[in-house]
Amino acid sequence: MKTFFRQQLARYTDRQAELEFLLSREDIMKDMEQFLKLSREHTDVAAVASRWARYQQREADLAGAQEMLSDPDMAEMAEEEITTATAELAQLEGELQRMLLPKDPDDARPAFVEIRAGTGGDESALFAGDLLRMYMRYADRCGWKTEIVSESQSELGGYKEVVVRMEGFHNGTGAYGALKFESGGHRVQRVPTTETQGRIHTSACTIAVLAEQDEAEAIKINPSDLRIDTYRASGAGGQHINKTDSAVRITHIPTGIVAECQDGRSQHSNKAQALKVLTARIHEKERSERAAKDAAERKSLVGSGDRSDRIRTYNFPQGRLTDHRINLTLYKLLTIMEGDLDDVINALQAYEAAEQLAALELGMV
Numbered sequence: 001m002k003t004f005f006r007q008q009l010a011r012y013t014d015r016q017a018e019l020e021f022l023l024s025r026e027d028i029m030k031d032m033e034q035f036l037k038l039s040r041e042h043t044d045v046a047a048v049a050s051r052w053a054r055y056q057q058r059e060a061d062l063a064g065a066q067e068m069l070s071d072p073d074m075a076e077m078a079e080e081e082i083t084t085a086t087a088e089l090a091q092l093e094g095e096l097q098r099m100l101l102p103k104d105p106d107d108a109r110p111a112f113v114e115i116r117a118g119t120g121g122d123e124s125a126l127f128a129g130d131l132l133r134m135y136m137r138y139a140d141r142c143g144w145k146t147e148i149v150s151e152s153q154s155e156l157g158g159y160k161e162v163v164v165r166m167e168g169f170h171n172g173t174g175a176y177g178a179l180k181f182e183s184g185g186h187r188v189q190r191v192p193t194t195e196t197q198g199r200i201h202t203s204a205c206t207i208a209v210l211a212e213q214d215e216a217e218a219i220k221i222n223p224s225d226l227r228i229d230t231y232r233a234s235g236a237g238g239q240h241i242n243k244t245d246s247a248v249r250i251t252h253i254p255t256g257i258v259a260e261c262q263d264g265r266s267q268h269s270n271k272a273q274a275l276k277v278l279t280a281r282i283h284e285k286e287r288s289e290r291a292a293k294d295a296a297e298r299k300s301l302v303g304s305g306d307r308s309d310r311i312r313t314y315n316f317p318q319g320r321l322t323d324h325r326i327n328l329t330l331y332k333l334l335t336i337m338e339g340d341l342d343d344v345i346n347a348l349q350a351y352e353a354a355e356q357l358a359a360l361e362l363g364m365v
Contacts, residue, residue, distance in 0.1 A: 001055070001093050004361055008100055009052040016042070016049045048099045055092045061085050101356045106211035107177030110167035112149065112280050113209050117160050118185070120203025123192040125158030127314075128205045130337060131186060132162055135179070137339025144168030144175055148263050149273055156194070163277065165212070176211040181348040183209045184311035191317075200317060204310075210280035217279050226278075227251040228271065233262035250274045257281045326351045 019042040022028055028035055065081035068074040115131050117124040139146045145167045152160040166175040187204045195201060233247035247262035248270040259278035261270040313322045319333045321344070328347050330336065336344065 001096075002361070005097065005100065009048065009055075009096060012045050012048045012052060016045050019045060048096070051092060051096055051099065055089065055096060058085050058089050058092065062089065097357055098353060100360060101353060102360075104177065104180075107180075108169075108174040109176045110165060110174065110212040111176040111179050111209050112163055112165055112212060112277055113179060113182070114163045114207065115159065115161070116206045117154070117158065118204040118206055120188075120201065122154060122156050122158070122194055123188075123201055124203040124205060125154035125160055126156060126193070127158070127186075127188045127203050128160070128162065129154075129158035130188075131205055131207065132159060132164065134337050134339055134341070135164070135166070135182075138341045139166050139168070139175075139339075141339050142168055142170040142175075142178070144170070149277060150261050150263060165273075165276075167212075176209065178345055179209045180211075181345070181352070182207050184309040186312050186314065187310055188314045189316065190314075208284070210277070210284045212276055213279045213283050217283065221252070221275075221279065221282070225253050227253060230267060246270055248274045250278050252278055252282060255282060255285060257285065323348070 019038055023035070023038055023042060028038065062082060062085040065078040065085060068078035069082075071078075113135055115128045115135075117128045120127070136146055147165045149163040149165050151162040154160050166179070168175055170178050185204055185206050187202060189200055189202050191198055192201050192203075227250070229249045229251075230245045231247050231249065232245050246267045247260065248267060249258060249260040250271070251258045257278060259274045259281060261274040261277065263270070263273075311323060311325055313320075313324070314333060314337075315322070316333060319331050320329060321333050321336050322329045323344060326347060328344070330343060332340070332343075
């Protein structure tokens with residue numbers, strides 16, 4: 001393992017000792033908020049420190065086994081130990097490098113997935129509906145909770161715009177951590193149902209994945225910066241939804257960011273949900289601005305999330321999905337559209353991890 005990583009890992013051992021001392025102090029134990037904060041940090045630090053201790057032990061075992069090779073009576077046992085220790089060290093090194101990667105605090109959060117029809121008219125709206133179904137099927141596979149926050153349906157059954165909230169965990173990460181690389185432009189190539197000549201058309205949708213923020217973040221927004229409008233909801237929902245002004249639209253005046261909700265049964269619930277979406281959009285705006293600034297130092301092909309970026313193509317005649325950021329091509333489009341997204345998501349996460357490792361080694365993270 002390279003010297004840089006060894007230096008980083010040694011700090012975890014030192015920090016673990018510091019945290020254990022702090023957590024033993026009476027004043028810290030009386031401050032429950034501080035105690036919980038330090039306890040969470042200790043859990044994370046101890047996990048790295050224990051793996052690092054195991055790595056060092058196996059290094060010592062390997063060195064000892066190599067010394068025993070010169071003893072004819074011990075050579076066979078030494079060779080076996082060398083083989084097993086070398087394999088475990090390689091595995092531990094990979095684990096430790098991943099543990100050193102900076103964690104995105106939003107990865108564990110629920111996500112708002114916004115899908116908007118783009119170029120392509122009715123076919124684009126139908127594609128937006130297909131994308132929503134794909135993500136909903138994926139959420140079902142993961143066992144997540146899902147809730148439509150707002151929707152604007154098209155005449156043919158697709159969506160001009162739809163926002164869905166997803167909450168849950170999959171492979172150790174939250175809905176946002178799993179889906180955050182879906183933000184950007186999605187292009188479809190296929191023969192639309194409205195096409196009578198059998199010609200292939202190209203249409204597009206844009207997706208934005210936002211991390212839901214804590215209620216404390218919403219409280220930080222100055223109420224005087226908000227304009228709240230109520231109106232009568234439209235679309236599906238029966239008599240109740242058409243007779244009451246229950247839909248809510250909130251505008252953040254300083255930024256012009258707007259969020260609305262009409263899916264709930266009351267104005268109160270719609271206002272609360274719209275405020276959550278608004279807070280997530282403000283947070284995402286700040287995140288995007290930071291990412292643009294960081295890009296001057298480190299180009300991240302996966303993490304930009306710019307809606308103008310064409311990130312993926314869905315080619316139905318060829319049964320092909322291509323993610324242009326990482327040059328990934330899979331010929332299993334139909335199963336992907338049924339929610340089998342793990343191969344795509346895992347590849348994007350692995351690519352980002354490799355980028356972060358390279359930047360970490362260069363001291364840029």
